Amino acid sequence: MKKETIIAVFLGISFGGILAFFLISKNKEFQLNKNKVIAPTGILTQNIVKETVNIIPLEVIEPNDRSIVAGNIIKIKGKVTKGSLIVVQSPINDIVIKNEKEDFSIDLPLALGENVIKLVAYPSDKQVRTQEKDLKVYFLREEL
Amino acid sequence: MRKLLFIILISFTIVIWNSEVFAQTATSSPILSPTTTSNQNDAIQDLKDKVANKVAEIRKKNNRAVAGRIVSISDSSIKIKSSDQVDFDIKLQESGLTKYYQITGAQQKEIKKEVIEKGAYAIATGVINEKTITANSVFIDQQYFSGSGKISEVDPDNYIIKVISADKSIYTISIETSTKQQLVNIKTLETERIGFSKIKEGDSVHFVAKINGTEKNNEFSADKILIIPQEYFMK
Numbered sequence: 001m002k003k004e005t006i007i008a009v010f011l012g013i014s015f016g017g018i019l020a021f022f023l024i025s026k027n028k029e030f031q032l033n034k035n036k037v038i039a040p041t042g043i044l045t046q047n048i049v050k051e052t053v054n055i056i057p058l059e060v061i062e063p064n065d066r067s068i069v070a071g072n073i074i075k076i077k078g079k080v081t082k083g084s085l086i087v088v089q090s091p092i093n094d095i096v097i098k099n100e101k102e103d104f105s106i107d108l109p110l111a112l113g114e115n116v117i118k119l120v121a122y123p124s125d126k127q128v129r130t131q132e133k134d135l136k137v138y139f140l141r142e143e144l
Numbered sequence: 145m146r147k148l149l150f151i152i153l154i155s156f157t158i159v160i161w162n163s164e165v166f167a168q169t170a171t172s173s174p175i176l177s178p179t180t181t182s183n184q185n186d187a188i189q190d191l192k193d194k195v196a197n198k199v200a201e202i203r204k205k206n207n208r209a210v211a212g213r214i215v216s217i218s219d220s221s222i223k224i225k226s227s228d229q230v231d232f233d234i235k236l237q238e239s240g241l242t243k244y245y246q247i248t249g250a251q252q253k254e255i256k257k258e259v260i261e262k263g264a265y266a267i268a269t270g271v272i273n274e275k276t277i278t279a280n281s282v283f284i285d286q287q288y289f290s291g292s293g294k295i296s297e298v299d300p301d302n303y304i305i306k307v308i309s310a311d312k313s314i315y316t317i318s319i320e321t322s323t324k325q326q327l328v329n330i331k332t333l334e335t336e337r338i339g340f341s342k343i344k345e346g347d348s349v350h351f352v353a354k355i356n357g358t359e360k361n362n363e364f365s366a367d368k369i370l371i372i373p374q375e376y377f378m379k
Contacts, residue, residue: 067209068207085333085376087292087372089290091288094326111250112251138211
């Protein structure tokens with residue numbers, strides 16, 4: 001075989017190989033862009049981690065337990081995990097709310113005398129336990 | 145030297161101060177014009193009001209309440225046992241300083257101490273010192289109990305439900321014809337009236353019951369119940 005022929009065959013094979021490699025890599029890239037990614041993205045995973053971390057135990061900021069008030073309505077202020085179902089029950093009233101924020105504020109009418117108030121928070125995450133708080137508030141008319 | 149100067153300065157200040165005070169006393173008392181007296185009276189009244197307000201504020205601040213069922217009554221004290229089984233001694237003040245009231249619904253009326261009976265539910269307000277309270281007022285009231293948990297058993301024949309609370313206590317709740325029965329609408333979260341047939345095992349329940357002190361084995365007759373259907377937690 002002539003020397004020129006060998007060079008021509010070699011160049012042909014090399015050129016063909018390069019072209020094939022280029023086409024395969026481009027096709028793969030095109031296919032990847034076309035398909036939907038099923039695996040969660042980085043941002044999504046971060047959000048999930050954040051939500052799991054933000055578990056706040058039920059906390060009543062006011063009123064204090066065993067406090068005496070002179071008015072027939074009190075504001076119950078507290079904190080609990082966002083999205084919890086909060087049930088407040090007293091002998092004269094029942095209030096059911098879903099807290100959109102961590103902080104909540106509920107106006108509760110009082111009966112004259114002792115008011116036994118039960119607060120229960122059902123977190124939206126089923127893995128988290130139901131939380132309860134008991135309060136006794138006294139609405140009394142007395143001369144001091 | 146510095147010390148000496150300091151002492152002289154302090155002594156001089158004291159002498160000046162005293163002389164000013166003497167001067168005031170000497171001029172003010174013998175000749176009082178009617179305007180000055182009136183001003184002084186106003187000032188005294190103002191001071192009295194301020195002191196009275198402050199005293200009331202302090203009393204209010206230190207005013208606490210304890211409640212429990214009356215175990216014994218004597219001339220000078222009332223002994224009570226709270227719902228968490230703590231004994232308190234209510235010291236009654238002499239000369240009628242302690243007032244007694246009966247609460248019935250939205251009404252409160254003053255009563256005599258002699259009317260108060262052993263076994264009644266009493267609320268005492270005053271200054272607490274450990275397990276003793278010096279009572280300003282004693283109120284006789286209706287005791288309530290509030291609980292919640294999951295319904296483990298429904299007895300439609302006897303209108304009884306069994307409830308397991310978060311601390312694993314088991315309550316037997318009797319539903320009377322007078323019991324206010326409500327259910328939470330899982331879409332709107334509004335409460336709506338229901339009948340006994342709507343109550344299912346697995347639902348969550350909140351209940352309030354009147355207590356008369358004779359209850360045994362966590363058996364209560366419900367004043368009202370509020371059901372949260374289990375479907376809410378399946379959403």
